Amino acid sequence: MENEFAHMEQRLNQAIDIIQQALSIIDSVGEDLFALRRIHKEKASTSEKTSTSENLEKSEVTSEERMKNLETTSENKAIPDQAAQEEEIDEKEAELISKRFAEVSHKILSQTHKVLPKTPSISNMEIDIKSYFDEYYRVSQIAFNIRNSDKCHTIHGGFYPKLIMLPGVNPKVIAEMFKYGYVQTIYPSTNLQELVYLPTEIREACRQFKDGTKTTSDIYLQIISAPPDWEGENYFSGQHLVQIGISKPRPFQKNQFYIKFPEQMDKNYIERRRTAGLKALYDRFLQHLSNRNVWTYQFSSYISVVSIGNKMMTMGSISKLRNEASRIFKNKIASSTSARSQLCKLLKHDEKDCGSCYTKDSNIKAEDEDNEAIILL
Numbered sequence: 377m378e379n380e381f382a383h384m385e386q387r388l389n390q391a392i393d394i395i396q397q398a399l400s401i402i403d404s405v406g407e408d409l410f411a412l413r414r415i416h417k418e419k420a421s422t423s424e425k426t427s428t429s430e431n432l433e434k435s436e437v438t439s440e441e442r443m444k445n446l447e448t449t450s451e452n453k454a455i456p457d458q459a460a461q462e463e464e465i466d467e468k469e470a471e472l473i474s475k476r477f478a479e480v481s482h483k484i485l486s487q488t489h490k491v492l493p494k495t496p497s498i499s500n501m502e503i504d505i506k507s508y509f510d511e512y513y514r515v516s517q518i519a520f521n522i523r524n525s526d527k528c529h530t531i532h533g534g535f536y537p538k539l540i541m542l543p544g545v546n547p548k549v550i551a552e553m554f555k556y557g558y559v560q561t562i563y564p565s566t567n568l569q570e571l572v573y574l575p576t577e578i579r580e581a582c583r584q585f586k587d588g589t590k591t592t593s594d595i596y597l598q599i600i601s602a603p604p605d606w607e608g609e610n611y612f613s614g615q616h617l618v619q620i621g622i623s624k625p626r627p628f629q630k631n632q633f634y635i636k637f638p639e640q641m642d643k644n645y646i647e648r649r650r651t652a653g654l655k656a657l658y659d660r661f662l663q664h665l666s667n668r669n670v671w672t673y674q675f676s677s678y679i680s681v682v683s684i685g686n687k688m689m690t691m692g693s694i695s696k697l698r699n700e701a702s703r704i705f706k707n708k709i710a711s712s713t714s715a716r717s718q719l720c721k722l723l724k725h726d727e728k729d730c731g732s733c734y735t736k737d738s739n740i741k742a743e744d745e746d747n748e749a750i751i752l753l
Contacts, residue, residue: 508606512556513641518549519558520637530560536649537635543594547572557603557614557653563596563623571597578618581673581681585620596623600660602653605646607712612650613678615709617657617700620673620683643714650711651718654704658723661701665694672696 516536522528523537527545530537538560541550551573553559564570564582571579582595602615638645664670664682672693673681680700682693703709705723707716 508604508611509643512604512646515552515556515558516641517637519553519556520635522549523635534635541570543570545570547574550574554599554601554616555604555614557601557616557649559599559601561596561598563594566594575676575679577674577676577679577681581618581683582620584673585683589622591622594623596621600653600656602651602657602709603646603649605650605712605715610710612710612712614650615654615657616679617660618679618681620681643712647712647715647718650715651722654709654711654719655722658701658704661697661704665697665701668694670697675700 519537519539523530523539527542528539528549530539537558539553539558540560541553541562543563543565547570550559550562550570554574562570568579568582571582578597582597585595598619598621600617604614605612667684668689669685669687670689670693671683671685671687672689673683675681675696680696682697704719707719707723711719
């Protein structure tokens with residue numbers, strides 16, 4: 377059942393992405409369509425003025441001139457009528473508009489091949505799994521290669537790099553590293569250009585933070601992530617907690633711990649990273665609930681954004697943090713079976729306490745209430 381919900385959520389997210397892409401494409405041709413419409417109106421206005429001028433001139437024509445016009449009518453039949461020319465122009469404009477809309481429709485429909493079918497064939501499943509792993513491997517190689525560059529490094533040891541991104545880093549690199557859980561801290565430029573490819577929740581929260589604090593200083597983003605995972609055809613997005621704060625000048629030192637790229641990066645490595653990330657997220661949510669001085673911004677199913685303040689948090693903020701901690705504690709976040717089992721061990725669950733090991737029991741409701749009490753604080 378959990379996998380079915382995860383699959384449905386994945387398809388819904390893909391549908392939302394397609395709609396957003398469609399809106400973006402339509403917006404890109406909107407200006408052209410308005411321009412064509414404006415040209416059409418201008419030509420119609422010009423035609424109307426010309427017609428009015430001709431009528432005034434005709435009213436002043438003498439009888440002799442009318443006779444001459446009648447004599448030359450046969451010759452004028454060979455000349456194309458101005459109205460016919462305007463109709464031809466209108467038809468061309470209409471054809472151009474129709475062509476533009478056809479291009480938009482084609483682009484929109486061409487995106488649908490990215491949506492996974494409900495019952496994929498074995499070959500499709502194998503291709504998808506391979507593409508997931510290849511992309512994970514590619515991004516991981518980049519993370520290990522840039523960990524001691526001029527604008528990106530790490531000062532912590534561990535079994536994978538936790539990158540500190542300095543001003544001027546390519547925003548696309550930051551977005552990729554963030555998606556796969558390799559970013560620990562981002563120090564963006566004053567114009568926040570490094571964040572342009574991060575999720576909307578983060579960019580909007582940064583704007584609200586700067587407006588709310590009235591700060592002209594640079595900010596930082598501290599990030600805890602549980603990287604993505606998958607099982608079969610089901611893909612499980614990464615989970616992220618982002619904390620925004622005001623940056624203080626300090627010297628940066630390059631990493632003294634040289635973490636070697638895994639000789640054999642396999643699914644176990646990926647699951648270990650996700651499990652360790654979920655446990656770190658859980659611990660930080662509990663810490664925020666204990667301190668009670670956290671301001672929360674927009675939360676989604678995979679991103680939580682907060683900042684530390686000097687006031688007691690609201691009930692709404694408490695509820696958000698408590699819900700996120702509860703999702704992890706009850707193992708409700710969709711992950712591979714192996715990753716969920718590892719999380720059970722890290723959280724030291726009894727077999728019937730954990731969502732992954734859930735079994736029907738007459739006392740399960742009371743036990744659930746006890747579990748919630750642990751994270752109320």
